[in-house]
Amino acid sequence: MESNLNANAVVAVDVVVFxxxxxxxxxxxxxxxxxxxxxxxxxxxxxxxxxxxxxxETFDAAARxxxxxxxxxxxxxxxxxxxxxxxxxxxxTRGRVVSVAHVALVGxxxxxxVRGSGIQSIDWVPxxxxxxxxxxxxxxxxxxxxxxxxxxxxxxxWVAFQLLPDExxxxxxxxxxxxxLDPSLQRLNTSNFRKAFSTLFATDTLVxxxxxxxxxxxxxxxxxxxxxxxxxxxxxxxxxxDSAARFxxxxxxxxxxx
Amino acid sequence: MESNLNANAVVAVDVVVFxxxxxxxxxxxxxxxxxxxxxxxxxxxxxxxxxxxxxxETFDAAARxxxxxxxxxxxxxxxxxxxxxxxxxxxxTRGRVVSVAHVALVGxxxxxxVRGSGIQSIDWVPxxxxxxxxxxxxxxxxxxxxxxxxxxxxxxxWVAFQLLPDExxxxxxxxxxxxxLDPSLQRLNTSNFRKAFSTLFATDTLVxxxxxxxxxxxxxxxxxxxxxxxxxxxxxxxxxxDSAARFxxxxxxxxxxx
DNA sequence: GCAAAAGTGTTCATCGTACACCCATGG
DNA sequence: CCATGGGTGTACGATGAACACTTTTGC
Numbered sequence: 304m305e306s307n308l309n310a311n312a313v314v315a316v317d318v319v320v321f322x323x324x325x326x327x328x329x330x331x332x333x334x335x336x337x338x339x340x341x342x343x344x345x346x347x348x349x350x351x352x353x354x355x356x357x358x359x360e361t362f363d364a365a366a367r368x369x370x371x372x373x374x375x376x377x378x379x380x381x382x383x384x385x386x387x388x389x390x391x392x393x394x395x396t397r398g399r400v401v402s403v404a405h406v407a408l409v410g411x412x413x414x415x416x417v418r419g420s421g422i423q424s425i426d427w428v429p430x431x432x433x434x435x436x437x438x439x440x441x442x443x444x445x446x447x448x449x450x451x452x453x454x455x456x457x458x459x460x461w462v463a464f465q466l467l468p469d470e471x472x473x474x475x476x477x478x479x480x481x482x483x484l485d486p487s488l489q490r491l492n493t494s495n496f497r498k499a500f501s502t503l504f505a506t507d508t509l510v511x512x513x514x515x516x517x518x519x520x521x522x523x524x525x526x527x528x529x530x531x532x533x534x535x536x537x538x539x540x541x542x543x544x545d546s547a548a549r550f551x552x553x554x555x556x557x558x559x560x561x
Numbered sequence: 562m563e564s565n566l567n568a569n570a571v572v573a574v575d576v577v578v579f580x581x582x583x584x585x586x587x588x589x590x591x592x593x594x595x596x597x598x599x600x601x602x603x604x605x606x607x608x609x610x611x612x613x614x615x616x617x618e619t620f621d622a623a624a625r626x627x628x629x630x631x632x633x634x635x636x637x638x639x640x641x642x643x644x645x646x647x648x649x650x651x652x653x654t655r656g657r658v659v660s661v662a663h664v665a666l667v668g669x670x671x672x673x674x675v676r677g678s679g680i681q682s683i684d685w686v687p688x689x690x691x692x693x694x695x696x697x698x699x700x701x702x703x704x705x706x707x708x709x710x711x712x713x714x715x716x717x718x719w720v721a722f723q724l725l726p727d728e729x730x731x732x733x734x735x736x737x738x739x740x741x742l743d744p745s746l747q748r749l750n751t752s753n754f755r756k757a758f759s760t761l762f763a764t765d766t767l768v769x770x771x772x773x774x775x776x777x778x779x780x781x782x783x784x785x786x787x788x789x790x791x792x793x794x795x796x797x798x799x800x801x802x803d804s805a806a807r808f809x810x811x812x813x814x815x816x817x818x819x
Numbered sequence: 820g821c822a823a824a825a826g827t828g829t830t831c832a833t834c835g836t837a838c839a840c841c842c843a844t845g846g
Numbered sequence: 847c848c849a850t851g852g853g854t855g856t857a858c859g860a861t862g863a864a865c866a867c868t869t870t871t872g873c
Contacts, residue, residue, distance in 0.1 A: 522824025780851030
């Protein structure tokens with residue numbers, strides 16, 4: 304017997320793609336990929352890119368295909384993990400649709416968009432400049448969970464490197480943490496920032512390329528580094544860059560008001 | 562139009578229920594609920610309890626219903642969270658079945674089992690005494706993920722209290738950490754164990770009932786406590802009970818071999 | 820030379836581990 | 847009274863935040 308079970312739902316995948324892109328303020332550099340739908344259901348609304356899962360397709364493959372067909376992005380090598388599954392009855396007006404949400408991370412290379420089918424427009428949108436209620440379906444919930452997941456993961460794992468090119472400076476690395484966790488980290492001491500990665504230096508997981516970055520607008524160009532560790536690796540101790548510490552630092556860094 | 566989408570999969574839920582029960586060795590006290598199937602597909606194999614999701618049912622409701630119908634357990638108030646969704650093509654021989662796995666925690670009260678339908682037998686099985694390859698479907702994968710999730714969560718959140726009755730002693734609390742993380746914690750100093758919960762004492766989240774436990778076999782009975790904090794609360798600093806520290810303690814605690 | 824950013828070393832408070840000691844119970 | 851487990855306080859080493867200082871670039 305091939306099948307004594309009747310299909311009872313539609314299974315789809317949606318993908319929350321995060322990247323860091325140039326922006327005027329550091330907190331606006333953290334951006335997410337959104338499409339504007341051009342279909343009857345939730346037409347003209349912003350949504351996460353997604354597709355229905357094919358018969359013989361894994362969720363992972365479906366998620367990467369969604370990015371290919373909707374945005375013209377080659378996500379074959381990107382960091383991708385399952386976020387959670389959203390299946391409340393009534394989340395889609397067309398029937399029982401269950402969506403397996405994913406999070407993807409990509410460095411600021413490889414992010415040239417090509418508009419796909421069933422879509423009016425496609426854009427990178429700063430995560431913090433997002434009125435959550437404008438998203439279609441329950442995609443605002445997905446985005447919220449994704450934001451929390453990545454912020455948490457930044458503290459106890461090495462995913463930050465997934466948002467950088469192969470070779471990068473410590474300033475760029477710091478920019479990742481600043482943009483996603485807290486802008487005031489940007490003004491944190493270099494010495495203490497380095498120490499947060501001392502184990503990586505000691506184990507030759509974060510190795511200097513032996514070359515300087517091409518000089519920026521001002522100041523000494525930073526050393527280039529390369530991360531050769533496992534993608535899924537975790538920190539031995541969690542980062543302590545909590546709000547309390549940052550608040551204190553802010554006060555100290557503020558110009559005297561008197 | 563009501564539906565222009567055709568169902569393409571079967572959606573089910575499976576539940577990994579953890580509890581702590583009396584056992585000879587402390588590490589065998591951590592147990593998981595397993596059923597022995599009595600159906601054509603994967604008959605006679607151990608599996609996690611699960612059901613198909615109904616048309617107008619949330620995953621959460623389906624998971625709790627699975628425990629009710631398969632094991633006669635009233636899981637309405639239990640801690641329950643989504644673990645992840647398993648949907649590789651071919652994981653079920655009967656067609657494309659997508660299973661949303663959950664983790665549930667329950668104190669050692671309320672764990673009297675009643676065998677449900679489609680099931681040969683039902684039992685609590687020590688987590689560490691489990692030959693993973695004997696489980697049906699990809700339930701071994703689910704269990705592995707669940708084990709990791711709970712071990713991690715024990716370190717950065719307060720879920721441990723979900724495995725205890727309303728009133729408990731610090732010894733019982735320690736037993737949770739010992740059974741799930743490492744047996745050698747059992748021999749850790751009481752003073753340091755208490756300090757791991759000092760913030761809870763300070764914020765009146767872990768309050769003494771003002772009563773002693775009924776005396777055990779030997780030794781001074783412990784003070785009874787009650788946890789009144791939020792279920793989803795997290796620690797401000799992660800527990801540092803890592804293998805290195807525990808290893809050192811073991812060496813020190815061993816009787817001299819000479 | 821000066822401002823700005825990168826990089827190095829040191830000081831000091833805080834936290835966690837170890838340890839010493841007292842209390843309450845059963846046998 | 848003694849073995850066993852519960853409970854309290856303290857000392858010391860490790861960790862991380864704050865700070866002082868040097869190096870390298872553009873203007």
